[in-house]
Structures are given as structure tokens and as C-alpha cells.
Amino acid sequence: MKAWLSLSLAEFTALSARDVAARLAYAQAARHATLELAQRHAWEAEAVLLHAALREADPSWRVLFECDLLRLEKRADVVIVTDRAILVLEFKHGARAFAAADLRQAEDYALDLHDFHAGSRAHPVVPVLVATDAAPARFDPPLIWHGVTPVLCGNGAQLGALIGSVQAGIGTPDRPLVAADWECAAYRPVPTVLEAATLLYRRNSVAEIAAARADAPNLTRTAAAIARVIGRAQAERAHLVVFVTGIPGAGKTLCGLNVVFGALRSHGAAFLSGNVPLVTVLREALARDAAPSGGRTLQAARRQAQTALQNVHRFLEQYVIHADHIPEARVIVFDEAQRAWDAAQATRDTQRRVSRLTMSEPGHALQIMGRHDGWSVIVALIGGGQEINTGEAGLAEWGRVIAADPRWRAVAAPRVTSAADPAQRLADGARPWLTFDPDLDLTVPMRSVREVAGSPWVDAVLRGEAAEAAAISAEAGGVPFLLTRDLGALRAGLRNFGRGLRRAGLVAAAGARRLRADGLGVQVPEVADWFLNRWPDIRSSEALETFATEYDCQGLELDVVGLAWGGDLVRAADGWRPRRFAGDRWFHVRSAEERRFILNTYRVLLTRARYETIIWVPRGSAAGNPFHDATRDAAEMDAIVDFLLDCGARPLEAAPAAPARAVAPTLL
DSSP states (O other), X not given: OOXXXXXXXXXXXXXXXXXXXXXXXXXXXXXXXXXXXXXXXXXXXXXXXXXXXXXXXXXXXXXXXXXXXXXXXXXXXXXXXXXXXXXXXXXXXXXXXXXXXXXXHHHHHHHHHHHHBGGGTTSOEEEEEEETTSXXXXXXXXXXXXXXXXXXXXXXXXXXHHHHHHHHHHOOOSSOOOHHHHHHSOBOOOOOHHHHHHHHHTTOOGGGGOOSSTTTHHHHHHHHHHHHHHHHHHHHTOEEEEEEEEOXXXXXXXXXXXXXXXXXXXXXXXXXXXXXXXXXXXXXXHHHHHOTTOHHHHHHHHHHHHHHXXXXXXXXXXXXXXXXXXXXXXXXXXXXXXXXXXXXXXXXXXXXXXXXXXXXXXXXXXXXXXXXXXXXXXXXXXXXXXXXXXXXXXXXXXXXXXXXXXXEEEEXXXXXXXXXXXXXXXXXXXXXXXXXXXXXXXXXXXXXXXOSSHHXXXXXXXXXXXXXXXXXXXXXXXXXXXXXXXXXXXXXXXXXXXXXXXXXXXXXXXXXXXXXXXXXXXXXSOHHHHHHOOTTXXXXXXXXXXEEOHHHHTTOOBSEEEEEOOTTEEEEXXXXXXXXXXXXXXXXOOOHHHHHHHHHHHHHHHTOBSSOEEEEOOOOBOTTOTTOOGGGBHXXXXXXXXXXXXXXXXXXXXXXXXOOOOOOOOBO
């Protein structure tokens, strides 16, 4: 655990408050950060309060100042490691009240340590908000000292008594916490895609934000494999396509962002995606982070982000129109490359646009990047089971255009030749233009912070294999999928699980057209505000008023998801039955392609959460009711619930209650 200053309690006691502040100021100067006098005074005040609070404490305890939390790009003011707990202290100097935003901040720091620091997972992590000038707060201990407790509050004078009460409440543990072991334990955060983009944009490397599990090398090996291909292209003056495959949530986008913003950024890479919401949200996230004060600076930051993150359709059209232009970037990342348009879709005119393309998008990508004299690289990110639109070319089109152009060769993992669907096979077996590298396949899910069983469970559910899904759930000790029939309970559950700064939101299929009758009928109006703004902004996902569809959220993620299950995918005796709504009724889907798209829609929605997913299946309309609505048949909804329960989903009402969200304390 990296801290600017780490001291045993004996060492801390021997230093004056001024000496502590001086050491922290030196640490700040070493990081080339600007030192403000107010910050030095704040450190000195913290040390004075801690000297008084820890006067009678065990000398084996350890006090850490300014603990780096990489995922949050923030630092915890103070962490105290006792023999029984980890106390995460957030000081608000001069504060006369315990503000809601400060409570969430303190709780989020503690959650980050619990989730991503190996030494904190088996011990109580206690967030403490110290509003130095507030009225005294009542000590309200939790019933069970386990995991991250609710935020405890106190003023400066109460701090010593509060720490003593925590120690007394926990009691003597069977295995005391050893401060030296705790400090040496690994801290490996798993960032969201937005956090990762921001970190990489600030010139961090992918190695610094690898997964919080023993399988972290899975991601760094793939990043190294991409770097090898780029190095090979330079050395051989070759044009290469490198295919990065992986299951949903395994880190493909993170690898692509690393090429654009990380260690390989010197090549002037660009990230291209046909996923308009993903590009919109990433651009806005980077711009807001670069220019938090807004104004003209924000507009400039938005223009800069647009250069690195581009709409792939507009990129290709630009260079088709300007046939003599050569792209600035020698390396492009083609996100969800299996979803690139085929020739029919690419050349089709619509009411909204006149196409400038003359061939498939993979064909144009090779032709445009092949204009570079010497070398160029296309990094093609391939997601399985993510196809949700017609006109998507698949891997086979990439194989066809590479084979037809002698300038180009490809590097990929062996799995690109073994897909069951011929459209998703790069080639049928070995080819002279194809080299295999198994390091280019990401097989371990990273999106789910605590579970790796979520993705295979979803796959078994959508294949209709209840016994297999139940076995996966049993082996994992349960999967993070909960079930409710009540919309109010769904919203309450999301708010309970959305502790700290965890983001909750509602998702639903675009084809779930009858959810409006059950009280949910408004889609996201502005996707960037929905993903980036915070409550009490009602445009935020946290308002739980609007829902994102598969088109809004593909490639993005939330911490906690509420999935509204619609009538577009119902359960019948022979398996899942995809449907589409037209006029005043549902119609069974006959096309195999459209059936696959609807199943993949639910695959996308079921894999958006980093923590819990709560599935809401409306009760529907019961037969025999004089106002029975056949488009919301209760028996069909009940069949979905029965199947999901058989697969191992747990009723929300029967699940262990989430700890209460941070709320202002009762004052004495």
C-alpha cells in the first residue's frame, strides 16, 4: 500500500505535528506537485488531533498519511491499521456538519480498499468522517463488524473515543491484523472503462491498472503481444492486422485504450468505434477530467478528445472522400471489429445519410491504412456474442479482404478459426497470411470485481441450460444476480447496493416495448449526462428514472445494474422464444439472425454490472381479468422467473441485506 508517509505509532508519537507536516510537504514536492500553505496547515491540524486521539493506543498500530487510491485518482487522508480493523479517516477541517457528499467520499475510499487491497478483504474496514467543528455525533456501531461498515462520524474532540469504541466493539479477533503484512499486501484496482481511459490519458500504463486478481498477467500479456506486433510491423516495414479476442468484460477496450493513450501512444494511434454512445461518453469523460472548471478550456479539451476517439464510419468516409490523404495515425484501434459493416450495409443510402463507401468497412480500413509508406497496424478488438444489428460483416469479411490484399498479414489467437458460426471465423484453418499468438485472447472477465462466474453463468442461461447454470452458481457459492417482481423493490435494492460512489442505473432492451405499462417507459435522453453526472442531477443514471438500452450501454458499464426484463424474450417449453412487437401484439421471430440478435441483447444487458445485477420481471396481467392485457401475460412472466430461479438467481427479498448507505448521523 503506497502512502506518502507511513509510521509506526511509536514513530508518529515521537514526531511533532510540524515535523509530520514537513515530511508530507517534502513527499508532495518529490511528486512535482504544487504545495499550498493551506494544505500544510491541514496536515499539521490532522497530526495534532491524531496525537491526542492515539495517546493511549497500542504502539504496534500503524498510521499512514495520504494513501494513494489509483482507481479513484485520489488519496485517503489517513489510514490507521490496528490489530482489529483498518480505519479510513477523511478529515474536513472547519466543517460544521457531516455533508452527504463527504459521507459518500469516505465510504467510497473504504470500499476501494476492501475490494482491491488484498490485506483488507478479511478484516473490518471502517470509514470515519471527521468534521472538525461539527456538533458531537452519536456513536452508532454496526451489529456485525464485517466488510465495510457504515460511515462513523465524529468531530475533532470525539476522534479518540470513537477509535476506542471501534476497538471495543470488534473485540479480540482470532487472527490479529499485522500492520506490516497489511502494508505489504498487493493493491490492484480494477477500473471502469471510463476510469481506465482517464488514467491512461494521464500517461499511466496498463500495468498500473491491472486486475485485482492473481490472473492479472492475462491482461498485461495481451498488451505486450500487441506491442510486439507493432514493433514487428516497424522492423519489417509491414502492414499488419492484430486481432484481440475475448469474452465480454475481459478488458479488450482497456487494451485498445492502452494503445491509444498508454505506453504505445507515441505512434499517434486513434481509437475508432461505431458505438456512438461509447465514443460520446469517453470523449466527454476525458474532456471533463482535463478541464474540470469548464468554459473555453472544456471546449478545447473536447476537441482534443475528438482527435483520439473517433466514429469509425465518419473516419472511413473522410478518407474515401479524400482519396489522396494519408491518416495521421499509423496505428488505429477498431473497436468491436466483428461488427464492422458488410458491403451491403456500408454502401446503402438512408434518409439520414448518403453513403460515400464503395465496399465493406474492413476493405476500406485496409485500403486507407495501406496508404502509409512503410508500415501500419490495425488493432481489431473482437467481442463474442455482442452482435445486435443487421449488416455486421463478422470476422469472415476481415479474413476475405486480408487474403485478397497481398500487402496485409494478420496475427491472432487460434480461436479465430474455430467459431461455430462461419461468419465469425477469420479463416478455416491455417493460412499463409495468418500467424497465431495465444496471448491475444482474453479469457478472464475483469468487469465483475468479485466474480469470474458471471459471464459463463449468463452464457448457460441464454443457451437454456438451467442445470449447467445452477452448477456454475453452486460452485461459485452464488452469482451476483438477484430477482424481484416489484419495480419499487428494484429501485430500493439498487440504492442500497450503490454504496459510496458506486453508480447504479436501469437497463432494458430496446425491443421491450411493453415495459411502459408497468411504469418504465422513458429511454436515456442524453447518454453522456446519464453515465457521468451524479445525483441529485436528475439526468444521471442514479436518479433511476430513465433506462439505457443495449445500444446506449454496450461497451460501457455500471457498478450496480437493474435489468428490466421485457416481453421480447419469453420462456417456452422448447426454450427461449424471441419476439418483436408491432402494432398491438407480439410476433414470434423466425429469422435465425434476428433471434440471435435478441439473445445477444440480453447478453449485453446481463454483463454490464461490476457488482450486483437485479433483474426485475414485471408481474404482468393475469388471465381472467376483465382488463387482461395479452401483451403482458402473467403466465409468460412467471415462466421467466421460474427458469431464472432454477438457474441460480436469488430472490432479492431473500438476499442478505446490503449495509445501509451513508447518511448524516444523529447529533448529541
